[in-house]
Amino acid sequence: MKPxxxxxxxxxxxxxxxxEIVEPKTKVLDLGCGEGELxxxxxxNKGVDARGVEISNSRVRRAIxxxxxxxxxxxxxxxxxxxxxxxxxxxxxxxLQETRDPRKVLREMLRVGRGGIxxxxxFGHWRVRLSMLLSGRAPRTALFPYEWYESPNIHFLTxxxxxxxxxxxxxxxxxxxxxAGHRKxxxxxxxxxxxxxxxxxxx
Amino acid sequence: MMGLLPPDMIVEANTVRFDxxxxxxxxxxxxxxxxxxxxxxxxxxxxNAILILHAFSGDAHAAGISQExxxxxxxxxxxxxxxxxxxxxxxxxCSNVLGGCRGTTGPSSVNPATGCPYAMSFPVITIGDxxxxxxxxxxxxxxxxxxxxxxxxxxxMQALEWAVSYxxxxxxxxxxxxxxxxxxxxxxxxxxxRQAIMADPDWNGGDxxxxxxxxxxxxxxxxxxxxxxxxxxxxxEKFGRRLRGKxxxxxxxxxxxxxxxxxxxxxxxxxxxxxxxxxxxxxxxxDYFDLTSGNGTLAAALEQSHSRFLVISFTSDWLYxxxxxxxxxxxxxxxxxxxxxxxxxSNYGHDAFLVDVAEQTEMVRGxxxxxxxxxx
Numbered sequence: 001m002k003p004x005x006x007x008x009x010x011x012x013x014x015x016x017x018x019x020e021i022v023e024p025k026t027k028v029l030d031l032g033c034g035e036g037e038l039x040x041x042x043x044x045n046k047g048v049d050a051r052g053v054e055i056s057n058s059r060v061r062r063a064i065x066x067x068x069x070x071x072x073x074x075x076x077x078x079x080x081x082x083x084x085x086x087x088x089x090x091x092x093x094x095x096l097q098e099t100r101d102p103r104k105v106l107r108e109m110l111r112v113g114r115g116g117i118x119x120x121x122x123f124g125h126w127r128v129r130l131s132m133l134l135s136g137r138a139p140r141t142a143l144f145p146y147e148w149y150e151s152p153n154i155h156f157l158t159x160x161x162x163x164x165x166x167x168x169x170x171x172x173x174x175x176x177x178x179x180a181g182h183r184k185x186x187x188x189x190x191x192x193x194x195x196x197x198x199x200x201x202x203x
Numbered sequence: 204m205m206g207l208l209p210p211d212m213i214v215e216a217n218t219v220r221f222d223x224x225x226x227x228x229x230x231x232x233x234x235x236x237x238x239x240x241x242x243x244x245x246x247x248x249x250x251n252a253i254l255i256l257h258a259f260s261g262d263a264h265a266a267g268i269s270q271e272x273x274x275x276x277x278x279x280x281x282x283x284x285x286x287x288x289x290x291x292x293x294x295x296x297c298s299n300v301l302g303g304c305r306g307t308t309g310p311s312s313v314n315p316a317t318g319c320p321y322a323m324s325f326p327v328i329t330i331g332d333x334x335x336x337x338x339x340x341x342x343x344x345x346x347x348x349x350x351x352x353x354x355x356x357x358x359x360m361q362a363l364e365w366a367v368s369y370x371x372x373x374x375x376x377x378x379x380x381x382x383x384x385x386x387x388x389x390x391x392x393x394x395x396x397r398q399a400i401m402a403d404p405d406w407n408g409g410d411x412x413x414x415x416x417x418x419x420x421x422x423x424x425x426x427x428x429x430x431x432x433x434x435x436x437x438x439x440e441k442f443g444r445r446l447r448g449k450x451x452x453x454x455x456x457x458x459x460x461x462x463x464x465x466x467x468x469x470x471x472x473x474x475x476x477x478x479x480x481x482x483x484x485x486x487x488x489x490d491y492f493d494l495t496s497g498n499g500t501l502a503a504a505l506e507q508s509h510s511r512f513l514v515i516s517f518t519s520d521w522l523y524x525x526x527x528x529x530x531x532x533x534x535x536x537x538x539x540x541x542x543x544x545x546x547x548x549s550n551y552g553h554d555a556f557l558v559d560v561a562e563q564t565e566m567v568r569g570x571x572x573x574x575x576x577x578x579x
Binding site for chain 1: 511513514532533536537538539541542543544545546547548562565566568569570572573574576
């Protein structure tokens, strides 16, 4: 592997980063876990006690068929029932921008988990900026491929926006990773990163 | 056809006798017979055993073809080689419940003290008593820990009771289309069934063995039951308003509609295989079942369990509606217990757990395989 290249898990470099962050033998909750690919990988490769929440019935079925403990429900419901600090990590991979109340979700994540791993697409990426500047319309890029009326994304945030929110919320950013494709971005992440992955804790 | 089936599909019922069983009511029952069947092979470590728990009117014949009757088991679509409960990998046990009438001691059994059937002198039993007897059977097999306990409806109640009462003995529990306690509506339907039986003069205070049994009452009870097992949609699709073998109404009270014919047929069929007093005792045991009792809250009860759970409910099941499964799942989550849950789409009502098996199969198979892998 070339230096600076990030490997993938199930074709996703943010999964690979998360796989790197999560310590072995820990308890992990994945919010919006899809078909449980990441959780299965963590269970098999890191001996993690893996749980997931997913809204889609068919994805829940496939996740359970993988042997992962997933329950059907939305993220708000999914978090409310758990006791404080029940998990070592709560993962929110590319879903924060789809939640109705991201601040509440973030607070709940860090009530339920000691660490929160948040991965999100960076709306500050130069292609997004350029798309909007040139077309004068809601940006459409590989990362944000939807028409505005079809998009599941209801909150658009950049790397700087998230950093600012952690300050407002008094969170400690323990680790941060920036990705463009399968490369790690070392400089100007707000301009060059397509996806950001943060590990945050309560201050 | 039977000649073409592999010989291991032909199954035989067995019975084991235990000296006595202490009941929740304080009474003692002795001796107690348990009828059971097994499928697959118990491994040397005795770590691959799954206990299947039957629903209200089920019996020990869960899978394979009965040597005695030639009929397939009640969950044969789920249990067998390559099926959800894969008998190529696991050793599957199913026993008739305490109070039943299919080989395990119940009100129709002879009381050795009198030489007559127990009838209404049979002690009142609970789901806890049924499970205590099953545990004696599991001990008798020398199985220290079951890989899984699984069942739908009343079978799900037993699975929950197992997980809470014998936490170290159950690696995984699969309560399907069930509840942690009956609602007023569920008790009400059971009470209608009981009253139908007891209102039949042939019931005779429960003393009808060797005489005319309360066939009409029991048939009515079963008819009510069948309505609750289906859904509005499945009944519309299956019967609609179709008439039975006629073009116009009879303007009388013989069978006009297809659905009337079906219910009468199901009712009369049931009488030949089920004992009315067993109906009374087992339905009462279901009504008494309450996982919270003695524990304060449901969450406190479930906290005692260390099993993994796979909870399944069905969209059209109005007898055991999904909210009851969700209550269970929430309580498990509140104590951070390992639980997977899904509400499956089905039009079959409560019967879905018996007939809609494709989606259940993929999940049960994966869930069991992951559990087995973790243990070994």
